[in-house]
Amino acid sequence: MQLGFIGAGNMAQGIIDGLLNAEALTPGDIIIHGGHAANYEAYAQKTGVQVAANNSAVIAASDMVVLAVKPLMASDVIAEILPALQAKTTPLLSLLSGVSLLQIEGYLGTKNYPLVRVMPNLNVAINAGMTAYAANAAAQAVLPAVVKLLDALGETIELAEQHFSTFVALAGSSPAFVYMFIDALARAGVKHGLTKKQADKIAAQAVLGSGAMVLQSDESPFDLVDKVSSPGGTTVAGLLAMEAAGFMPSVVAGVDATIAKDQEEQD
Numbered sequence: 001m002q003l004g005f006i007g008a009g010n011m012a013q014g015i016i017d018g019l020l021n022a023e024a025l026t027p028g029d030i031i032i033h034g035g036h037a038a039n040y041e042a043y044a045q046k047t048g049v050q051v052a053a054n055n056s057a058v059i060a061a062s063d064m065v066v067l068a069v070k071p072l073m074a075s076d077v078i079a080e081i082l083p084a085l086q087a088k089t090t091p092l093l094s095l096l097s098g099v100s101l102l103q104i105e106g107y108l109g110t111k112n113y114p115l116v117r118v119m120p121n122l123n124v125a126i127n128a129g130m131t132a133y134a135a136n137a138a139a140q141a142v143l144p145a146v147v148k149l150l151d152a153l154g155e156t157i158e159l160a161e162q163h164f165s166t167f168v169a170l171a172g173s174s175p176a177f178v179y180m181f182i183d184a185l186a187r188a189g190v191k192h193g194l195t196k197k198q199a200d201k202i203a204a205q206a207v208l209g210s211g212a213m214v215l216q217s218d219e220s221p222f223d224l225v226d227k228v229s230s231p232g233g234t235t236v237a238g239l240l241a242m243e244a245a246g247f248m249p250s251v252v253a254g255v256d257a258t259i260a261k262d263q264e265e266q267d
Ligand SMILES: NC(=O)C1=CN([C@@H]2O[C@H](COP(=O)(O)OP(=O)(O)OC[C@H]3O[C@@H](n4cnc5c(N)ncnc54)[C@H](O)[C@@H]3O)[C@@H](O)[C@H]2O)C=CC1
Pocket: 006, 007, 008, 009, 010, 011, 012, 033, 034, 035, 036, 039, 055, 067, 068, 069, 070, 071, 073, 077, 095, 096, 097, 119, 120, 121, 122, 172, 173
């Protein structure tokens, strides 16, 4: 199966890394094109994936194409590749946040084109991603092959499009929030004398283990908070100080702003 990428930036490279790590595809199965050759030629040389001369050549060479450009470029890029798409009906996987299947069908001028909206996160690069997808009616026949590819990248969930903005906040963008939390935790450790290297490792492993515990335990995160908080102990003192500084409202405000931005892109 030949998989093409239009746009070869952070997310495209993350997906390719994950597919190659999992040996779901070989470098020879992948062909890419992006806006600035200088940004992805070194990546293509390092991984061995093929580079196409232009976006239409990606489609001509592919059984499936991932649209991995910035959402604002969607209509221009689709207009450019429309003749190539129409010539071959290559299923299109759109990573565009805030761009609905209906909008893409509008750009294509038909509802009969196989389209899958996919929202991954950057952790697909290490096969620990969380990816949502929604397909139009025309994509039902290719959906098992798409899901098989996505499953190689981590956890996958089929989700109604109306929930995609919320998913973007909780999974697409949230790695940035969690990296920031890890950095804040580690920086506080540096304040108290740890090296940044020590502190980053300690904080990241604590977050990794905590996520795994939530997934493996029958208890809710809130119940687990109680288990860590010994009466009169350090944890409850820390938690109350974090809450006083606005921990939970800050997280919820961040999620609200992410959802609002995603919905603004849809208007
Ligand atoms: N970065 C992330 O964590 C996630 C990104 N996404 C989505 O993935 C898409 C790509 O995002 P990133 O990779 O982060 O952006 P990026 O800016 O790293 O990559 C965009 C790529 O598009 C290329 N490009 C620009 N003009 C082009 C053209 N005319 N034809 C072909 N390629 C062109 C650029 O050269 C670049 O390689 C966006 O729609 C974003 O919403 C979705 C989930 C997570």
